[in-house]
Amino acid sequence: MKIAAPLLALTLLALTQSSHAADEGTAAVTALGELNGIALACKQPALVSRARNIIVTTAPKTRDFGEIFENATSAAFLEQGKGKTPCPESATLVGQINAAEKRLQSAFPRAQ
16 A cells, blocks of 8 residues: 555556647647738748648647647648738748747657
8 A cells, every 4th residue: 555655646647748748739839820821821831741741750640630630730820811910031930840840849859
């Protein structure tokens, strides 16, 4: 019985850390999807291709992450299409995609 309490605490700690890592991964995939949607709406096909390549080579190949990426892409594309914000300069978008790639690599270091 003395072992049960520390074992329970260790299990809860592992679950908490796993959940935190999943949240970071979800946020990183969402950010890259948003940038992909902006690139798509702003007719930047090379950047769209790059963003998709980053997600395929870096994130775990799960349906959940694929859906998160596609939903974020779609939402950002539709928002950009409303014309409320101008398309960013290509260099700015490249910098944002580079930063999103680093964030994704940090969230999923094993996939590298």
